Amino acid sequence: MLIPILEGKNDLCLLYEIRSENLKNQPNEICFPGGRIEKGESKENAAIRETAEELLIATESIEVIGASDILVTPFNTIIYPYIGTVKDYKGTFNNEVKEVFTVPLSFFLSNDPFCHYIDVNVQPKEDFPYDLIQRGKDYKWAKGRYPVYFYIFGDRVIWGITARITYDFIKNIR
Incomplete structure (x- = not known):
């Protein structure tokens, strides 16, 4: 996955995609370019390849x-974000992308996201071997809270994992 930085008119900008409505997973959601790592491919090369495609x-x-x-994430996903510049971008995109837009870096440097939390609970399956653990079915599983960030830029809502990656990036460059 790549956090693409472009030169805007007066500022550096981050580029976001709106996923095609025809995609099975997260249609119409805002994201950065990225996807699966192919066999034998480095994480960095996957970010470059996916962005180019x-x-x-x-x-x-x-x-x-x-x-x-x-x-x-608590959803069985590990994301390896890379930061990179894109030169001479002309606004093109493939059929996996509905639209692209940019947000000035200065917006993120002067606007913190707001955050809500979702509860993350362990739910063992019916066939879980309770007889092998202390206290069996009375075992007290840990519960967690997962932060969900939101940035509002005009009529765009950047949220969830994309906002979290943006937040982590901005936090590190401040």
Whole structure:
């Protein structure tokens, strides 16, 4: 996954995609370019490849600056964000993308996201081997809270994992 930085008119900007409404997972949601790592491919090369494919640009126009914070979600997903610049981008994108837009970096530097929490609870399946653990079915499973961040930029709501990755990136450059 790449956090794409573009030169705007007066400021550096982050580029976001709105996923196509025809996609099975998260249609119409705001995201950064990215996707699965192919066999034998490095995480960084996957970020470059996916960005080039989704934005219809040459891989040579992407320069990776470095890695951002790895994100491990409670939803069996690990995300490896990379930060990179995209040169001479002309607004192109493929059929996985409905639209692209940019947000000035200065917006994020002067506006913190708001945060809500969702509860994360352990729910063992019926066939869980309770007889093998202390206290069996009376075992007290830990509960957690997962932060869900929101940025509102005009009529755009950047939220969830995309907002979390944005927040972590901005926190690190402040």
